Amino acid sequence: QVQLVESGGGLVQAGGSLRLSCAASGGTFSMYAMGWFRQAPGKEREFVAGISWGGGGNTRYADSVKGRCTVSRDNAKNTVYLQMNSLKPEDTAVYYCAATVTRLLAVVPGAYDYWGQGTQVTVSS
Numbered sequence: 001q002v003q004l005v006e007s008g009g010g011l012v013q014a015g016g017s018l019r020l021s022c023a024a025s026g027g028t029f030s031m032y033a034m035g036w037f038r039q040a041p042g043k044e045r046e047f048v049a050g051i052s053w054g055g056g057g058n059t060r061y062a063d064s065v066k067g068r069c070t071v072s073r074d075n076a077k078n079t080v081y082l083q084m085n086s087l088k089p090e091d092t093a094v095y096y097c098a099a100t101v102t103r104l105l106a107v108v109p110g111a112y113d114y115w116g117q118g119t120q121v122t123v124s125s
Contacts, residue, residue: 001026001027001114002024002025002026002027002032002099002113002114003024003025003026003114004022004023004024004097004098004099004114004115004116005022005023005025005116005117006020006021006022006095006096006097006116006117006118006119007020007021007022007023007119008020008021008119009094009095009119009120009121010120010121010122011122011123011124012087012121012122012123012124013123013124014087014088014089014123014124014125015086015087016087016123017083017084017085017086017087018083018084018087018121019081019082019083019084020036020081020082020084020095020097020119020121021079021080021081022034022036022079022080022081022082022097022116023077023078023079024078024079024080024099025078027099027114029073029075029078030053030054030075031053031101032053032099032100032101032114033050033051033052033053033099033100033102033104033105033106034050034051034053034071034073034080034097034098034099034100035047035048035049035050035051035097035098035099035100035105035106035107035112036048036049036050036071036080036082036095036096036097036098037095037096037097037098037109038091038093038094038095038096038121039093039094039096039118040092040093040094043093045096045109046062047062047107047108047109048061048062048065048069048082048095049061049062049065049069049070049071049082050071050105050106050107051071051072051073051080051105052105055075056072056073056075058105059071059105060105060107062107064090065084065091068084068085068086068087069082069083069084069085070082070083071083080097082095082097084121087121087123088123089123089124089125090123091121091123092121092122092123093120093121094118094119094120094121095118095119095120095121096115096116096117096118097115097116098112098113098114098115098116099112099113099114100112100113100114101113
């Protein structure tokens, strides 16, 4: 059983930056592909970014964040990060990290086995 805890959310002005962290425990972190998702009020949960298992050599981004976000992982710290730059009001959402034992770099929530509790990101205009 893997436990995931996100941190780093907050209130930021448009154009600003945030770095989200997700600390994992209870499993072999390097064996999981990791994903970041977000959910705004009244909307479905959507994929933001993902990173492959092991060394994280493969990454994938939603078109809406491509060029503005970078996902990375530190297996020694059992932590995955999401660096978000040039933030926009439409980035406002609760951000979740997730882990999948399938090791696939999936973009659908149903492919992930473990989820964190989420961290709120609010971008003011």
